[in-house]
Amino acid sequence: xxxxxxxxxxxxxxxxxxxxxxxxxxxxxxxxxxxxxxxxxxxxxxxxxxxxxxxxxxxxxxxxxxxxxxxxxxxxxxxxxxxxxxxxxxxxxxxxxxxxxxxxxxxxxxxxxxxxxxxxxxxxxxxxxxxx
Numbered sequence: 001x002x003x004x005x006x007x008x009x010x011x012x013x014x015x016x017x018x019x020x021x022x023x024x025x026x027x028x029x030x031x032x033x034x035x036x037x038x039x040x041x042x043x044x045x046x047x048x049x050x051x052x053x054x055x056x057x058x059x060x061x062x063x064x065x066x067x068x069x070x071x072x073x074x075x076x077x078x079x080x081x082x083x084x085x086x087x088x089x090x091x092x093x094x095x096x097x098x099x100x101x102x103x104x105x106x107x108x109x110x111x112x113x114x115x116x117x118x119x120x121x122x123x124x125x126x127x128x129x130x131x132x
């Protein structure tokens with residue numbers, strides 16, 4: 001059977017293998033560029049979280065050292081009213097130090113670049129499916 005005249009212009013020719021490979025390479029380059037940009041953003045966010053956690057841990061350290069010092073003063077002067085006030089203040093600083101330590105510990109990032117790893121796994125799977 002022959003195509004009617006004028007119909008041949010609508011018949012699509014299959015793409016060349018070299019064109020398909022070039023397109024795959026270009027898409028892979030774009031994907032890598034986007035992943036690098038996302039990884040940089042994630043690293044910046046994790047650095048900011050680590051700074052906040054470090055500040056909380058440093059504050060906790062100062063509070064714990066202060067409370068220890070006050071406990072020692074309270075222990076030295078246990079036979080007067082000054083000792084009771086120092087002991088109460090030491091307890092407050094100790095509680096503050098413990099709370100700040102817990103906040104700082106919880107704020108530390110657990111898995112570095114976790115979102116980027118998941119995106120890369122997904123992207124790799126999609127590239128494999130696309131090339132298969």
